[in-house]
Amino acid sequence: MDKIDLSEVCQNYRARVIRVTPLDDCWLLETNRGPKELHVWPRVDVMRWSFAWRERLARQGFRELERFIRTRDSKPYVMVGNQGVTMTDHFRRIESWEPRPATARQCGRVVAMMHLSQQESNLLTGADYLQQEKIKAESEWAHAKALAESYRSKYSKEKGEKRWVGSLLSPLLQRMERAAVLLGHESIPAGELTVSHRDLSSDNWGMVGGKLYLRGFFRPNLSVRQRDVAGFLRDAYLARRDLEEIDAFLDGYEEVKPLDYGEYTLLLAFMARPREVWRSVESYVKRVSENKEAPIEGIEQALRSQQSVDHLLRHIADRAERPRGEQIDEPL
Known part of the structure; x- marks a missing residue:
């Protein structure tokens, strides 16, 4: 404090x-x-x-x-x-919110309104934050390549779990490279690179007096607003595996602020990073190199999560390919 x-x-x-x-x-x-x-x-x-x-x-x-x-x-x-x-x-009682499709749609509307409000400010520059994201992704990818090369040189002839982990390295590196490249995709509009919070989460929502309440952001980590949405949707889908909730959020968002193809590309770029798989593999490789016990359960769990994220990625990629406006329901 x-x-x-x-x-x-x-x-x-x-x-x-x-x-x-x-x-x-x-x-x-x-x-x-x-x-x-x-x-x-x-x-x-x-x-x-x-x-x-x-x-x-x-x-x-x-x-x-x-x-x-x-x-x-x-x-x-x-x-x-x-x-x-x-x-x-200070509210003494903030009730938890239920992420039903109707509530998710309202969340989407509010987040879009927040982003429009943030867009009007010239105090912070979104392009600078996207550049930071690109540098971080490229640095992480370079580190992963060096770690993979070292691991292969030592354990390429091993069998069992070590061989299995080694087989994960090439597809992992390909995913990390793809995510880094997408952050610089030509379709991303420079004018849409405005600043928001890097870590919008379910903790930022509650119910006060029966109304949806937005809270927090007092010591925020900052990034471009597409990361804001990408992280929120990714965590929401991993928590409940509900594509209807995802579509409801995006429908609500686009009622206020339509997303173009470039913005969807940036959403996918942030979602595509294999975060859990990379962290679990990195931890395993480090423990093996230090001759410590290295269970693979964390990697197996991360791969299951990645399968769910891949399903979400395909769904959002399909949505991005639809003609603009087709996915938005007219409000009743």
């Missing part, structure tokens, strides 16, 4: 603080105006960007999210040295 003078910060707000409780990523304040949260932002530019998209989203009509409470001087944040501090309302 960041060390700041809480009493000095709280004096900037109209609320009278009764009790302060440190949480994992913020302070919980009991005040005469109800419970509040105090968040510290290491990056002031990200804080300003976050304030801007939250306000734009609220002006679009979606107010079920954490907005920054203004100070006595009507400022949306307080500066403490090189850091920014924001105050938001």
Whole structure:
């Protein structure tokens, strides 16, 4: 938890603080105006960007999210040295949301509205973040090639599990290469490279007063918005294996912001990275090289997950090939 003078910060707000409780990523304040949260932002530019998209989203009509409470001087944040501090309302009870198709469609609409709100900001540059993603993917691929070469030179004549793991290396490298290449595909429109959160997840959603509520993003990792959607859909499908939920989300998204072929390509590029398989194989190879026990159960489980991801990839690729607008149902 960041060390700041809480009493000095709280004096900037109209609320009278009764009790302060440190949480994992913020302070919980009991005040005469109800419970509040105090968040510290290491990056002031990200804080300003976050304030801007939250306000734009609220002006679009979606107010079920954490907005920054203004100070006595009507400022949306307080500066403490090189850091920014924001105050938001705290809800004591946020119920879990049920990812039914109808709810998933609403989530898609809200995410598209959020992305449009973020698109209006020029504080952060999406092209820079895509370049970072490309560099990371290429670096990971190069590391995997070196690891595979070393493993083959030592264990190419082995039998059993070591041989089986060796047989996975070529297709794994091909997938990693393909994912890296897709990130630079010519169909990706430069104008669509705007910044969003890298890790949108089910934890960012809840129900408050019977309404869908968007929360979090106080210390966000950032990337381009297509990674935002790709990660969310990938995790959702691995959790429930429901293509109807996937289509509902994308239908809702495209009601607000249609996706062109290049954006679908970028979605597929982020989904195509064989993350679990690579991590499990990398862990196995390292343990073998250190003469440690190296069970293969993790690799087997990762391969099963990859089969599900492949099914999702094919489904979204088919959707991308349809004429634009065909997959969107007219709202009732």
